[in-house]
Amino acid sequence: MTIHYKEKTFFTGKDLALSVIGGRWKIAIIWCLLQQSPLRLSEIQRKLPEVNQRMLIRQLRELEEDKIITRSVYPVVPPKVEYQLSEIGLLLEPVVTSICDWGDNFAEFLEEDADKIAVN
Amino acid sequence: MTIHYKEKTFFTGKDLALSVIGGRWKIAIIWCLLQQSPLRLSEIQRKLPEVNQRMLIRQLRELEEDKIITRSVYPVVPPKVEYQLSEIGLLLEPVVTSICDWGDNFAEFLEEDADKIAVN
DNA sequence: CAGTATCCCTACTGATACTG
DNA sequence: CAGTATCAGTAGGGATACTG
Numbered sequence: 001m002t003i004h005y006k007e008k009t010f011f012t013g014k015d016l017a018l019s020v021i022g023g024r025w026k027i028a029i030i031w032c033l034l035q036q037s038p039l040r041l042s043e044i045q046r047k048l049p050e051v052n053q054r055m056l057i058r059q060l061r062e063l064e065e066d067k068i069i070t071r072s073v074y075p076v077v078p079p080k081v082e083y084q085l086s087e088i089g090l091l092l093e094p095v096v097t098s099i100c101d102w103g104d105n106f107a108e109f110l111e112e113d114a115d116k117i118a119v120n
Numbered sequence: 121m122t123i124h125y126k127e128k129t130f131f132t133g134k135d136l137a138l139s140v141i142g143g144r145w146k147i148a149i150i151w152c153l154l155q156q157s158p159l160r161l162s163e164i165q166r167k168l169p170e171v172n173q174r175m176l177i178r179q180l181r182e183l184e185e186d187k188i189i190t191r192s193v194y195p196v197v198p199p200k201v202e203y204q205l206s207e208i209g210l211l212l213e214p215v216v217t218s219i220c221d222w223g224d225n226f227a228e229f230l231e232e233d234a235d236k237i238a239v240n
Numbered sequence: 241c242a243g244t245a246t247c248c249c250t251a252c253t254g255a256t257a258c259t260g
Numbered sequence: 261c262a263g264t265a266t267c268a269g270t271a272g273g274g275a276t277a278c279t280g
Binding site for chain 1: 121123125130132133134135136137138140141142144147148151187208211212214215216217218219220221222223224225226227229230231233
């Protein structure tokens with residue numbers, strides 16, 4: 001496999017995937033939109049308070065460019081903008097799920113480790 | 121869930137997972153070690169030529185600290201160091217697999233897109 | 241509400257040289 | 261072989277203030 005995208009060359013699906021979803025907050029954003037959709041910017045901000053607004057908007061723009069999410073602007077006052085996952089974006093569900101599952105596993109693992117130390 | 125790790129607090133397994141495997145080259149390293157294990161540093165370098173040595177070693181160190189991989193040093197001349205996935209590290213297989221699968225899907229999606237443009 | 245604009249800083253990167 | 265050391269450049273990220 002060889003694919004050219006955004007002036008770069010990727011030799012595996014993995015590398016392509018990482019270039020698209022590897023951004024600092026992208027998995028978190030996708031996780032939000034898998035749980036509930038569509039979401040407005042302010043709603044995503046409430047769900048991800050640890051992300052500052054500028055970064056959130058930048059990562060949303062990149063996801064939109066890559067067609068992972070769609071952005072719908074309603075010409076009303078006050079402004080209303082809705083974000084949701086595209087078809088290809090929805091297919092990221094297994095990625096997000098497996099990450100969540102592993103994270104839970106790892107959390108348990110850390111607790112066991114802490115127990116061992118506590119026992120000693 | 122609330123877990124404290126490395127002086128930070130995580131409220132979801134997902135956030136914990138991302139803090140551990142979110143590094144720039146970590147998924148790539150884990151992918152290597154899932155394919156073949158153990159691997160020596162020079163072998164990983166050959167498999168991931170796009171990563172420079174200093175970054176590779178840093179990310180390996182972090183993965184080792186988080187107990188995702190193990191590092192075995194053999195006291196021989198010339199030096200021999202082997203890296204392999206730990207038990208919890210091996211459990212990342214579904215994460216890596218789902219990322220690879222999605223990446224392949226996304227590559228197809230891009231090609232279809234290119235076709236549409238070509239047709240017009 | 242949904243964004244920009246500004247400033248600053250850390251992380252990553254690349255090249256090259258050196259060591260046990 | 262498997263690293264560490266140094267320098268220097270760039271991209272990504274963070275805090276805060278401001279606007280249609």
